[in-house]
Amino acid sequence: MSNEKGVTIVDIAHRLNMSASTVSKALKDDKTISAITRERVKALAKEWNYIPNQAARNFQQNKSFTLAIVIPDLLDQFYALAINGIEEVAIQNNYNVIICQSYDNSEREINILNHLVSSRIDGIIIVVSKNTKDLTIFDNMEKQGIPIVFFARSIQQPSFSSVSSDHNDGALKAINLLIKRGHKRIAHLAGPNALLTSHLRHTAYKKALEQNNIPYDAALVKATDFSYESTSTALTELYKDKHPPTAFFVFKSYVGLDIKRFLQSSHPKKLKHTDIIGFGNLPLIKQLETKPTASLDENSQMMGRQAAELLFEKIKDTEAEKFHLRKILLSLATLLYMNKQ
Amino acid sequence: MSNEKGVTIVDIAHRLNMSASTVSKALKDDKTISAITRERVKALAKEWNYIPNQAARNFQQNKSFTLAIVIPDLLDQFYALAINGIEEVAIQNNYNVIICQSYDNSEREINILNHLVSSRIDGIIIVVSKNTKDLTIFDNMEKQGIPIVFFARSIQQPSFSSVSSDHNDGALKAINLLIKRGHKRIAHLAGPNALLTSHLRHTAYKKALEQNNIPYDAALVKATDFSYESTSTALTELYKDKHPPTAFFVFKSYVGLDIKRFLQSSHPKKLKHTDIIGFGNLPLIKQLETKPTASLDENSQMMGRQAAELLFEKIKDTEAEKFHLRKILLSLATLLYMNKQ
DNA sequence: TTGTACGCGTTATCAG
DNA sequence: CTGATAACGCGTACAA
Numbered sequence: 001m002s003n004e005k006g007v008t009i010v011d012i013a014h015r016l017n018m019s020a021s022t023v024s025k026a027l028k029d030d031k032t033i034s035a036i037t038r039e040r041v042k043a044l045a046k047e048w049n050y051i052p053n054q055a056a057r058n059f060q061q062n063k064s065f066t067l068a069i070v071i072p073d074l075l076d077q078f079y080a081l082a083i084n085g086i087e088e089v090a091i092q093n094n095y096n097v098i099i100c101q102s103y104d105n106s107e108r109e110i111n112i113l114n115h116l117v118s119s120r121i122d123g124i125i126i127v128v129s130k131n132t133k134d135l136t137i138f139d140n141m142e143k144q145g146i147p148i149v150f151f152a153r154s155i156q157q158p159s160f161s162s163v164s165s166d167h168n169d170g171a172l173k174a175i176n177l178l179i180k181r182g183h184k185r186i187a188h189l190a191g192p193n194a195l196l197t198s199h200l201r202h203t204a205y206k207k208a209l210e211q212n213n214i215p216y217d218a219a220l221v222k223a224t225d226f227s228y229e230s231t232s233t234a235l236t237e238l239y240k241d242k243h244p245p246t247a248f249f250v251f252k253s254y255v256g257l258d259i260k261r262f263l264q265s266s267h268p269k270k271l272k273h274t275d276i277i278g279f280g281n282l283p284l285i286k287q288l289e290t291k292p293t294a295s296l297d298e299n300s301q302m303m304g305r306q307a308a309e310l311l312f313e314k315i316k317d318t319e320a321e322k323f324h325l326r327k328i329l330l331s332l333a334t335l336l337y338m339n340k341q
Numbered sequence: 342m343s344n345e346k347g348v349t350i351v352d353i354a355h356r357l358n359m360s361a362s363t364v365s366k367a368l369k370d371d372k373t374i375s376a377i378t379r380e381r382v383k384a385l386a387k388e389w390n391y392i393p394n395q396a397a398r399n400f401q402q403n404k405s406f407t408l409a410i411v412i413p414d415l416l417d418q419f420y421a422l423a424i425n426g427i428e429e430v431a432i433q434n435n436y437n438v439i440i441c442q443s444y445d446n447s448e449r450e451i452n453i454l455n456h457l458v459s460s461r462i463d464g465i466i467i468v469v470s471k472n473t474k475d476l477t478i479f480d481n482m483e484k485q486g487i488p489i490v491f492f493a494r495s496i497q498q499p500s501f502s503s504v505s506s507d508h509n510d511g512a513l514k515a516i517n518l519l520i521k522r523g524h525k526r527i528a529h530l531a532g533p534n535a536l537l538t539s540h541l542r543h544t545a546y547k548k549a550l551e552q553n554n555i556p557y558d559a560a561l562v563k564a565t566d567f568s569y570e571s572t573s574t575a576l577t578e579l580y581k582d583k584h585p586p587t588a589f590f591v592f593k594s595y596v597g598l599d600i601k602r603f604l605q606s607s608h609p610k611k612l613k614h615t616d617i618i619g620f621g622n623l624p625l626i627k628q629l630e631t632k633p634t635a636s637l638d639e640n641s642q643m644m645g646r647q648a649a650e651l652l653f654e655k656i657k658d659t660e661a662e663k664f665h666l667r668k669i670l671l672s673l674a675t676l677l678y679m680n681k682q
Numbered sequence: 683t684t685g686t687a688c689g690c691g692t693t694a695t696c697a698g
Numbered sequence: 699c700t701g702a703t704a705a706c707g708c709g710t711a712c713a714a
Contacts, residue, residue: 008692019700019702020692021700022699025693033700051459052691053400054459055396055400055690056690057693060706061706062396074415077416080421087442098437098440099439101425119396140390260628286602287602287625288629289605289629350709360686361685361709362685362710365707365710374683378683396707397708400692402708402709
């Protein structure tokens with residue numbers, strides 16, 4: 001019978017008059033153990049409701065069979081969907097996933113990472129928080145054999161694997177669409193300065209304009225930290241212009257939604273004629289009565305799957321002491337929404 | 342110097358010519374170790390970047406310093422906010438949180454729970470998935486000393502701790518508000534049948550009508566499984582009635598949003614005059630141009646904090662071998678939204 | 683004040 | 699085919 005602390009392999013071995021190692025092997029169907037023994041062991045294990053002590057296994061094997069996802073914010077549906085994709089692949093590989101929120105705060109991020117290292121996490125998929133500058137911790141982690149995949153947000157260091165959207169591809173598709181719809185004054189609401197991705201998308205915006213022979217106007221570009229207040233300040237500035245924008249290319253769709261909110265309260269007449277397009281197709285857009293013009297469909301679930309697959313390649317390669325680096329850039333479809341006229 | 346597998350206490354002890362136990366104690370500032378020794382140890386630990394092996398600790402102490410949250414779906418902002426509240430309290434207690442999605446599937450839920458037990462999780466906060474009937478696993482877990490707090494969704498078993506909204510209070514406030522706004526035909530869109538909470542809210546709806554001397558009409562009540570399709574089928578039925586509803590009391594606000602979507606496409610003229618109120622104040626409502634009439638403000642973040650605090654009480658009580666049961670029912674404010682007229 | 687000895691549950695190795 | 703033994707890193711009771 002079981003004591004209250006849980007049945008162990010030793011308990012079973014004792015009852016069956018065999019050694020713990022035999023039981024251990026029998027439990028995992030090791031062919032060097034006779035079929036009868038295996039059956040006896042499994043039967044008793046079931047009867048006694050033996051639950052393997054995963055903590056002991058982790059310790060013994062110096063592995064956790066767990067990978068971590070570190071994201072700024074769960075409320076952002078882009079990340080939530082990505083998690084679903086990652087989990088899918090993790091489950092296939094018999095791995096568990098732990099989700100950590102950095103709240104876009106690099107100190108908290110470091111705490112999280114240290115704890116993950118300490119817990120012998122097997123791999124990490126991370127969306128770096130917006131102020132993260134110091135990448136030494138990531139270097140150290142890779143040196144310790146913990147594979148990392150950077151997700152969505154890019155970083156300076158070229159030696160890390162990553163999965164993200166193709167900014168140039170996305171910007172070009174967005175700008176082309178807006179031009180096709182007759183716009184000349186296309187503003188760009190960029191992400192926070194501290195984020196490398198903000199600059200990449202800004203540059204992509206410039207390039208896309210160039211390719212369409214539209215002169216770049218720095219006055220049409222403002223940064224936002226993604227809060228409504230910040231976006232609204234930026235917009236107030238933009239609308240002071242003699243030739244205010246008639247369309248927006250935004251860092252991500254959430255910013256586009258805030259633009260709509262702003263217009264509704266400050267320039268309701270412009271609402272209908274202002275086209276907005278940005279990165280990210282969010283489920284919540286389904287719920288909106290008037291939608292943004294379009295989104296660059298990032299399919300974050302698929303991105304998550306890709307990141308997880310990449311991570312598992314690295315986990316296996318680390319075990320084999322190989323070296324593995326890959327950067328995946330995903331091109332984007334534009335997703336048009338239809339508003340009632 | 343450190344080997345690549347990470348510095349251990351033994352490494353430090355060896356280098357400093359002392360025993361591992363001395364180092365172990367020094368590291369945690371044990372006063373029985375001389376100040377000088379403590380300093381020497383800590384200095385070297387820092388120099389060598391010693392990272393305690395949490396996996397070893399967990400194993401040795403048979404604790405994980407981690408609690409788990411099991412929810413149906415991360416995309417639901419109600420749960421995402423609850424997580425934030427839980428995390429807040431967990432961090433204060435130096436605990437980690439792992440988040441698991443059951444996708445409202447009880448088989449997956451069981452897998453998750455088994456794995457959590459196996460990992461020696463210290464406590465669980467769970468939103469049971471909608472088909473969960475068999476509660477023996479929870480009984481077993483409590484027997485094994487793993488405290489559980491049920492969150493938001495109620496279960497039959499009275500012997501578990503829980504935190505949820507006060508259905509009667511909520512329903513009464515909602516119905517009162519709708520009546521005040523002149524409605525007589527108030528429909529109820531209930532949750533799935535398999536969910537006890539659906540019945541509780543349904544009953545609360547009946548009671549609230551009674552208290553207002555409005556006869557209960559079963560034809561005004563339909564269940565939805567929360568998908569748009571299901572809700573839309575229910576609505577189609579409802580609008581076949583000779584006296585179709587002019588207002589809705591819904592299981593949760595997401596259903597209310599789907600009602601709006603449905604009306605917009607099928608009965609656009611009714612949209613303006615149909616009042617909708619349900620459980621849950623969701624951040625995404627900010628983004629809507631026309632909002633539901635009101636929400637019962639569940640403040641899931643605060644609910645999360647309460648659940649976590651309750652769980653920590655239980656964790657401490659378990660250690661002290663005490664018994665602890667509490668059910669928290671939170672009353673709700675109604676939150677009115679103002680639509681442009 | 684410091685050190686010794688042991689156990690936590692599991693698995694890998696190697697001997698029988 | 700099975701068993702004995704050691705090892706993983708840490709904490710702790712007890713001895714010195």
